Amino acid sequence: MARTTTSLRLNDELREQLAAAAASEGTTVTALVERFVREGLATAAHPGVVFKAGSSGRRAALAGGPDVWQIASALRHTSGSESRRVKALAEEFGLHPRQVVVALNYAAAHREEIEDRVMANDRALAEAERTAADRERLLA
Numbered sequence: 001m002a003r004t005t006t007s008l009r010l011n012d013e014l015r016e017q018l019a020a021a022a023a024s025e026g027t028t029v030t031a032l033v034e035r036f037v038r039e040g041l042a043t044a045a046h047p048g049v050v051f052k053a054g055s056s057g058r059r060a061a062l063a064g065g066p067d068v069w070q071i072a073s074a075l076r077h078t079s080g081s082e083s084r085r086v087k088a089l090a091e092e093f094g095l096h097p098r099q100v101v102v103a104l105n106y107a108a109a110h111r112e113e114i115e116d117r118v119m120a121n122d123r124a125l126a127e128a129e130r131t132a133a134d135r136e137r138l139l140a
Contacts (some may be wrong), residue, residue: 008033045109048102059117060106062099069117071100072107076118 010018015029022032035058039051050063060068071089078085083097086104090097098114107114 009108042106042110046102046106048099056117056120060097060110062103065095065099065103067117067128068103068106068110069114069121071103073118073121075104084109111116 018029018032022029024056025032039058043051048063049060049068052061052067053057062068062071070094074089074092075085078088080088086097086100089095093100096135
């Protein structure tokens with residue numbers, strides 16, 4: 001992705017906070033500002049979506065709810081009309097249907113990001129199932 005230099009004027013206190021946060025995360029101020037802007041634009045476009053840190057990196061999630069990729073993954077196992085599928089997902093995750101729509105809208109706008117997460121989870125599940133089967137054979 002092409003990069004362009006952009007100059008920002010920040011007050012000293014904010015600049016110090018950014019530097020401290022970047023240092024604690026082991027990243028640069030530029031990378032941290034870029035992440036904040038990217039995530040800020042996404043949350044502005046999709047109210048109700050937040051970003052959570054985890055062992056697999058930062059990911060989009062519903063505020064107080066599941067990760068967006070989890071809802072998108074579960075969507076694959078539903079059928080029927082859009083409203084029926086949204087209702088089924090809302091019931092499965094204990095959400096209001098509007099929250100499911102927020103997650104699906106984010107997933108549609110960030111399809112590659114969400115599909116990558118779903119595929120990574122599918123690979124991890126397949127590996128866990130292989131390990132469990134191997135263990136069962138070993139114990140048989």
